[in-house]
Amino acid sequence: MGVLVIVWLERKISAAIQQRIGPEYSGPLGILQALADGTKLLLKEDLLPPRGNIRLFRVGPSIAVISILLSYLVIPFGYHLVLADLSIGVFVWIAISSIVPIGLLMSGYGSKNKYSFSGGLRAAAQSINQLVMKYH
Template sequence: MLVPILTLVLGITIGVLVIVWLEREISAGIQQRIGPEYVGPLGILQALADGTKLLLKENPIPSTGDTRLFSIGTSITVISIFLSYSVIPFSDHLVLADLSIGVFLWIAISSIAPVGLLMSGYGSNNKYSFLGGLRVAAQSISYEIPLSLCVLSISLRVIW
């Protein structure tokens, strides 16, 4: 069961890296400049180098804030997003959790993420991060309501 899921995740990751590479190459061609060419063959690994630099350059936990609240908020966000994948069927025989209330559980679990985002913004003890957390939480909630209505209407149509 683990191999198809890892294959799917690896395929999506490689697809994203290729799309980012194509975007950089096309943008460089339009702007008449040299695109990514030094990291890997033809600059294919530039996105991985940028991500590694982003992770290692700065401390991800703020030094002047409430580190426990910040860490708990970040954990809540990441865990709720990963748990929401547990009810998605990847194929006929590949379902991590076969529940009769899968759609409702998916909506409920994904609705927890804005709380974690807000906790992380508040725990950083920075007014701009807090305002960013408020904005992201409001944006997530505003997208969840139409998404939930669409998913529930499709579920009702399938049932009847």
């Protein structure tokens, strides 16, 4: 519930800053905007690049998402609630989260489009920068 409120506030504040209407037409006060966005995302057409490498294009995002989800294995959620009790948890977390840029590069390269590839490079660079800034 807190995420919906934060998303709603972020959209309202951004609309006020940019002097535009904002998400106030989706339900009362724009509360249903997140639901509308989720529905739109699920119903979007899945476009595949005609000249690209379909295998790389599909596997790249999967590698990124799976490695992010696997990084939650070493985070203790409570005193007795730990998914995997590893003595080298921080190192495993760093190693698993270091795989994300590879998935981003694979998906950008798999499209065989110079703009998508530069977007994948940019996303990978941002991911590496976030990882470096956490430990600097």
